Amino acid sequence: MAQNVVATNTHKVRVMPPMLRGFLWAGIAFLLLNSITAAIRPDVGHPFFTEVSITIGWVGAVIGWLLGVGAYEGMVLPLFGVTPRVGEATDWRRYFAFATDHKVVGIQYLTSSGCAFILAGGIAMTMRIELASSTMYFFHYSDQYLSAVGVHGAIMMFSVATVALVGGLGNYMVPLMIGAKTSVFSKLSGLGQWLIPAGVLTLAFSPILGYWTTGWRGYEPLGSQDASGIIFYYLGVAALTMSSVIVSLNLVVTIVFNRAPGVTWARLPMFVWGILTVSILNLIWLPEIQMTFILQLLDRLVPLNLFNAAGSVLTQLELFWLFGHPEVYIVVVPAFALWNEIIPVMAQKSLFARSWAVIGLIFVMMLSGLVWAHHMFTNMRNSEMFPFSFFTEMISIPTGFAFMAAIGTLWKSRYRLTTPGLLILMSIFNFLHGGVTGVFLADPPVNLQVHDTMFVVAHFHYTIIGGMVFSWIAAMYYWLPKMSGRMYNEFWGKFLSIWIFIAFNTAFSTMFLVGLEGMNRWVPTYPPYLHPLNLIISIAAWTLGVGFVLHAVHIVWAWKKGPRAPENPWNGHTLEWLTSSPPPQHNFDVTPEVIDGFYNYGDDADPIVANLSELKPKQT
Amino acid sequence: MDLVVFGIVWIIITAVAEWLMHHYVGHNSMYFLLSNQGNITLHAFNFLTTMLIPVFLFVIWFLVFSAIRFHANSPEAKQSRHQFTKNGLFTGVWITASIAVNLLFWLHPTAADLEQMFASQLPSAQRNDLVVDVTARQWEWIFSYPQYHLTQTVNAAGQDELVIPAHKKVQFVLRSYDPFHTYDVEAGVIHSFWVPAFGIKEDVIPGETRYEYIVANRTASYQTNPEVRVQCAEVCGPGHPWMEAPIRIVTASQFHAWVAKQQKMEAASGA
Ligand code: HEM
Ligand SMILES: [Cu+2]
Ligand SMILES: [Cu+2]
Numbered sequence: 074m075a076q077n078v079v080a081t082n083t084h085k086v087r088v089m090p091p092m093l094r095g096f097l098w099a100g101i102a103f104l105l106l107n108s109i110t111a112a113i114r115p116d117v118g119h120p121f122f123t124e125v126s127i128t129i130g131w132v133g134a135v136i137g138w139l140l141g142v143g144a145y146e147g148m149v150l151p152l153f154g155v156t157p158r159v160g161e162a163t164d165w166r167r168y169f170a171f172a173t174d175h176k177v178v179g180i181q182y183l184t185s186s187g188c189a190f191i192l193a194g195g196i197a198m199t200m201r202i203e204l205a206s207s208t209m210y211f212f213h214y215s216d217q218y219l220s221a222v223g224v225h226g227a228i229m230m231f232s233v234a235t236v237a238l239v240g241g242l243g244n245y246m247v248p249l250m251i252g253a254k255t256s257v258f259s260k261l262s263g264l265g266q267w268l269i270p271a272g273v274l275t276l277a278f279s280p281i282l283g284y285w286t287t288g289w290r291g292y293e294p295l296g297s298q299d300a301s302g303i304i305f306y307y308l309g310v311a312a313l314t315m316s317s318v319i320v321s322l323n324l325v326v327t328i329v330f331n332r333a334p335g336v337t338w339a340r341l342p343m344f345v346w347g348i349l350t351v352s353i354l355n356l357i358w359l360p361e362i363q364m365t366f367i368l369q370l371l372d373r374l375v376p377l378n379l380f381n382a383a384g385s386v387l388t389q390l391e392l393f394w395l396f397g398h399p400e401v402y403i404v405v406v407p408a409f410a411l412w413n414e415i416i417p418v419m420a421q422k423s424l425f426a427r428s429w430a431v432i433g434l435i436f437v438m439m440l441s442g443l444v445w446a447h448h449m450f451t452n453m454r455n456s457e458m459f460p461f462s463f464f465t466e467m468i469s470i471p472t473g474f475a476f477m478a479a480i481g482t483l484w485k486s487r488y489r490l491t492t493p494g495l496l497i498l499m500s501i502f503n504f505l506h507g508g509v510t511g512v513f514l515a516d517p518p519v520n521l522q523v524h525d526t527m528f529v530v531a532h533f534h535y536t537i538i539g540g541m542v543f544s545w546i547a548a549m550y551y552w553l554p555k556m557s558g559r560m561y562n563e564f565w566g567k568f569l570s571i572w573i574f575i576a577f578n579t580a581f582s583t584m585f586l587v588g589l590e591g592m593n594r595w596v597p598t599y600p601p602y603l604h605p606l607n608l609i610i611s612i613a614a615w616t617l618g619v620g621f622v623l624h625a626v627h628i629v630w631a632w633k634k635g636p637r638a639p640e641n642p643w644n645g646h647t648l649e650w651l652t653s654s655p656p657p658q659h660n661f662d663v664t665p666e667v668i669d670g671f672y673n674y675g676d677d678a679d680p681i682v683a684n685l686s687e688l689k690p691k692q693t
Numbered sequence: 694m695d696l697v698v699f700g701i702v703w704i705i706i707t708a709v710a711e712w713l714m715h716h717y718v719g720h721n722s723m724y725f726l727l728s729n730q731g732n733i734t735l736h737a738f739n740f741l742t743t744m745l746i747p748v749f750l751f752v753i754w755f756l757v758f759s760a761i762r763f764h765a766n767s768p769e770a771k772q773s774r775h776q777f778t779k780n781g782l783f784t785g786v787w788i789t790a791s792i793a794v795n796l797l798f799w800l801h802p803t804a805a806d807l808e809q810m811f812a813s814q815l816p817s818a819q820r821n822d823l824v825v826d827v828t829a830r831q832w833e834w835i836f837s838y839p840q841y842h843l844t845q846t847v848n849a850a851g852q853d854e855l856v857i858p859a860h861k862k863v864q865f866v867l868r869s870y871d872p873f874h875t876y877d878v879e880a881g882v883i884h885s886f887w888v889p890a891f892g893i894k895e896d897v898i899p900g901e902t903r904y905e906y907i908v909a910n911r912t913a914s915y916q917t918n919p920e921v922r923v924q925c926a927e928v929c930g931p932g933h934p935w936m937e938a939p940i941r942i943v944t945a946s947q948f949h950a951w952v953a954k955q956q957k958m959e960a961a962s963g964a
């Protein structure tokens with residue numbers, strides 16, 4: 074990278090590119106803290122790198138990294154009343170350094186998540202290469218395969234599924250949609266973004282310390298028995314979840330305190346409701362899993378014997394799923410919200426049963442804390458099966474409200490099958506498969522058969538890829554003209570969407586069948602009778618992977634080179650369309666005054682903002 | 694008009710799907726099951742499928758129908774002709790139906806089946822069962838038959854082997870520890886005792902003893918169907934993929950002949 078030249082008011086200063094400096098400071102801090110730990114450790118003759126010294130060194134490295142990418146100038150110096158020599162860059166460089174503008178932070182999050190998605194997707198491709206044959210031929214040892222499963226799952230969950238819609242689109246869109254000029258904790262949120270690369274790299278390189286085999290759930294006592302690589306799992310997840318805690322704190326407070334006049338709770342846009350509910354879930358449950366993993370780390374380093382046969386094995390499982398189930402709603406609630414955000418706009422038709430759709434989100438949020446043990450039917454007393462199956466089955470009721478609103482809005486509409494419009498319908502289609510198979514899983518007798526099989530793997534990929542990733546791509550196309558001022562190519566958008574739709578459904582519907590025929594999870598080999606179906610899955614999974622990469626290429630191309638987009642290409646009514654694209658630094662020149670809801674269409678719909686003429690771009 | 698077309702097609706495709714399901718899928722079994730527990734599972738599975746087909750097809754068909762019938766012909770923003778935000782009848786039916794269906798599912802199959810399962814596990818229901826001690830260690834299933842003083846049964850190739858008679862209740866006693874390393878508390882991890890053909894799995898956890906009751910309702914073996922195998926279903930380390938053992942389900946007389954042979958073998962080896 075070239076020397077970074079940043080213009081200040083008076084003169085140009087030459088500074089090191091922030092990310093490079095981050096790496097440098099991280100390395101120095103790691104060595105420093107590792108050496109200190111090694112030096113003060115009492116038992117003579119231990120190696121220079123131990124699990125304890127690496128853990129402490131890692132903490133230093135993350136702090137060094139955060140300061141190096143710009144938190145030093147952005148947060149530390151101002152704290153001591155010193156004005157930094159350089160401020161935030163204003164050109165493209167601001168995307169590669171600590172930033173405070175929520176739009177920059179949002180794009181940084183989207184980029185981090187997008188890269189993590191491609192990385193973890195690439196790992197999934199290696200897994201599917203291995204599973205294309207019933208014997209081991211790609212990986213040499215099964216613990217390599219199991220590490221791949223764990224790294225894939227952990228990166229996907231903690232830096233893609235939890236982050237892309239909240240840290241990414243939430244950071245970018247929520248302040249715009251509520252008519253705010255900034256987010257409340259803008260510095261903190263700028264800091265949080267940089268924990269994502271730190272966490273993803275920690276996870277991706279965890280096998281350096283030894284292959285770990287537990288997968289993303291980190292079950293004990295297997296975890297304490299695994300190679301040291303698992304400590305990078307605990308640490309990587311700690312960084313990633315901390316990032317989401319920060320995002321959620323910032324967005325909840327922004328939604329509560331920074332709404333423009335007239336953006337009442339009854340008028341709050343659907344996507345904002347989704348982000349609010351999911352942020353509350355994050356704030357409740359992420360600290361819980363952080364504490365759990367810290368206990369597991371201490372259990373290993375000290376050791377404490379908390380979670381082995383001498384302690385209580387089941388406690389760790391309960392603690393994991395106490396977070397783990399809400400996590401699945403953390404992933405999918407913003408996707409539900411996106412359906413009902415985008416459908417009325419594409420249909421140019423008023424949102425049907427809006428209050429039920431909001432109630433659905435809220436009840437899903439509350440019920441999601443009551444069902445965790447449905448992941449543990451193979452582990453529970455008989456009497457516990459009744460309440461946990463009951464609440465699990467009941468959660469499909471509020472989930473259904475999202476469908477109900479979508480269906481009512483589509484009925485007799487004029488739905489524009491643009492790329493985002495199409496992808497949203499596909500997302501509903503896919504999620505339905507995940508939801509319906511979830512009803513089977515909620516029935517304990519069926520669950521006891523299909524639990525821990527590929528049936529479950531297909532089920533949750535249907536909800537996550539089918540529901541969340543399809544909605545994410547839809548939202549990228551929908552808001553692309555807003556974020557970049559440019560338009561994608563409609564033919565390629567639709568063509569690639571149909572591509573991933575077919576590949577996805579082929580791969581993962583076949584995966585249900587191999588599960589029903591007796592294929593268990595976490596295996597690089599399987600009995601030969603399962604081979605033909607697995608080969609189909611692998612081929613389709615590869616096609617899917619290529620489709621995702623092409624979507625990414627298309628979006629990046631459109632962002633840079635696409636034709637100029639009109640100010641409000643979809644004729645959306647939410648506030649983000651009332652400013653220029655991309656929006657200026659403080660979003661709106663004048664604060665909009667909202668006087669009606671955002672989802673009313675038709676000739677007799679009332680105006681939505683009182684001061685339309687003062688707001689810059691014209692509403693079509 | 695839209696409503697009529699939509700409804701009629703929905704009814705037709707639902708009927709076709711139900712017919713296919715009952716004539717092909719339901720009888721050919723979604724998977725291979727041969728135990729009393731497996732019957733419960735299969736019935737629950739088929740019942741849920743029968744009930745969910747109309748729901749599933751309603752949404753799928755609706756999405757297809759909207760894409761065909763309600764799509765706009767040009768990408769320009771034109772307000773839809775029909776604008777409404779409420780329909781009491783539709784929301785009322787939807788919400789009532791979803792509550793009713795979910796309550797139903799909880800009562801049947803869930804609660805009804807659980808009652809049946811739990812009843813078979815009551816101490817009063819245990820008479821003259823065959824007891825098989827199953828010990829899970831990394832990475833091996835060890836089967837012992839305390840009633841016959843067999844400590845570890847193996848086949849001709851020296852692999853651990855599970856042999857049970859058909860039509861007799863078997864009590865599996867599940868424990869996870871390593872009989873060869875009892876001094877190491879970390880040595881036991883979670884495994885899961887799963888026989889796909891039994892239709893049930895139970896985790897085997899260090900420090901706990903658990904029970905599973907099965908009646909196999911016909912003879913079979915790993916050779917006749919690969920789902921007749923013990924398969925560890927919970928990841929337990931690098932050896933997990935290979936933690937399986939073949940099963941033979943045999944007649945009562947074959948079982949006794951096998952027991953006699955095993956007893957002779959163990960006596961010969963001085964075990
Ligand atoms: C690109 C297409 C993808 C393919 C082909 C794929 C494939 C797989 C495979 C083969 C497994 C191992 C299953 C097992 O044996 O347990 C797996 C596990 C998993 N995947 Fe994916 N996956 C994909 C995308 C995703 C996405 C987008 C997410 C979430 C955002 C995700 C989340 C997970 C999780 C949480 C696990 C469980 C890991 C564990 O057991 O610890 N995957 N995936
Ligand atoms: Cu769950
Ligand atoms: Cu295992």
